[in-house]
Amino acid sequence: MATAVKQLGYIGLGASNLDAWERYATEILGLQLCERGPDGTLYLRMDDYHHRISVHPDPSDDLRLLGWEVEDHRALEELARQLTEWGVKVEHGTPAEAAARSVYRLIKFKDPSGIDSEAYYGPLKYNTPFKSPRAIGGFLTGEDYGMGHVVIAVDDLDKSASFYQNALGMRVTDIATPSEHRAKRIGISSHMIFFHCNLRHHSIAFGSGRYTKRLNHFLVQVKDIDDVGATFDLCMDSEVPLVSSIGRHANDLMISFYMKTPSGFGCEFGYGGREVDDRTWKVVMNRVTSLWGHRTINAL
Numbered sequence: 001m002a003t004a005v006k007q008l009g010y011i012g013l014g015a016s017n018l019d020a021w022e023r024y025a026t027e028i029l030g031l032q033l034c035e036r037g038p039d040g041t042l043y044l045r046m047d048d049y050h051h052r053i054s055v056h057p058d059p060s061d062d063l064r065l066l067g068w069e070v071e072d073h074r075a076l077e078e079l080a081r082q083l084t085e086w087g088v089k090v091e092h093g094t095p096a097e098a099a100a101r102s103v104y105r106l107i108k109f110k111d112p113s114g115i116d117s118e119a120y121y122g123p124l125k126y127n128t129p130f131k132s133p134r135a136i137g138g139f140l141t142g143e144d145y146g147m148g149h150v151v152i153a154v155d156d157l158d159k160s161a162s163f164y165q166n167a168l169g170m171r172v173t174d175i176a177t178p179s180e181h182r183a184k185r186i187g188i189s190s191h192m193i194f195f196h197c198n199l200r201h202h203s204i205a206f207g208s209g210r211y212t213k214r215l216n217h218f219l220v221q222v223k224d225i226d227d228v229g230a231t232f233d234l235c236m237d238s239e240v241p242l243v244s245s246i247g248r249h250a251n252d253l254m255i256s257f258y259m260k261t262p263s264g265f266g267c268e269f270g271y272g273g274r275e276v277d278d279r280t281w282k283v284v285m286n287r288v289t290s291l292w293g294h295r296t297i298n299a300l
């Protein structure tokens, strides 16, 4: 059995306009700005972790890194060995690099599409509760869910699927085979595969082909369905471009909507959905991605 990552602990985003991101992240998403790095990087808090999302000055306006949490030192070393056996070059992060991520130890590697990835243990936690700058009930995170999920375009679907299962120990949840028309609209040339590493239905999903960016969207999940509706209204009132109406996904049953971030990629703002119990879960293919809603308002 492969050593497995436990959760998508943090993501790093590249952004050309950090001031716009600071306003968007705090006033629209309701994240807490915990710190601004010396280079202007925004460290955004959504629970008791130091940060779950970092936004770095970077004109690419795209995904910059994925951070996967493992249990402890032994798990990190085992994962490093597993990645090396898989033919992936692994570097141990310096203490300064670990400190920049607010974790005790980390390793660095690239996924098959060249996405900068890290695995770590020992995240820095706050001892004070998360307090959103907005009147929302907080985000569903933690060891059973991680920070949320990302949906990306990969260069080679089979290679990436093999990597995330065998080198990172994740499990396939299900597969979406949208109609040709819909696949074209969301910018992929194939089916999409969803992977989990805890109760969250997917921590990462991908199709091959080219979105306009590597990152199609990231998800944040709130604990109260009213926060989805209130945030949808807030986007309309604040002229944040909406990507879709509110809808319910066919595979994870999440109720959500999509909006455009200041970097042009999407953010899914969701509530609810089902959890994956590996003892009973069956991998299936879904022809539709939404049971209702998620009608396009502005294409990404």
Ligand SMILES: [Fe+2]
Binding pocket: 149, 151, 217, 218, 219, 268
């Ligand atoms: Fe999503």
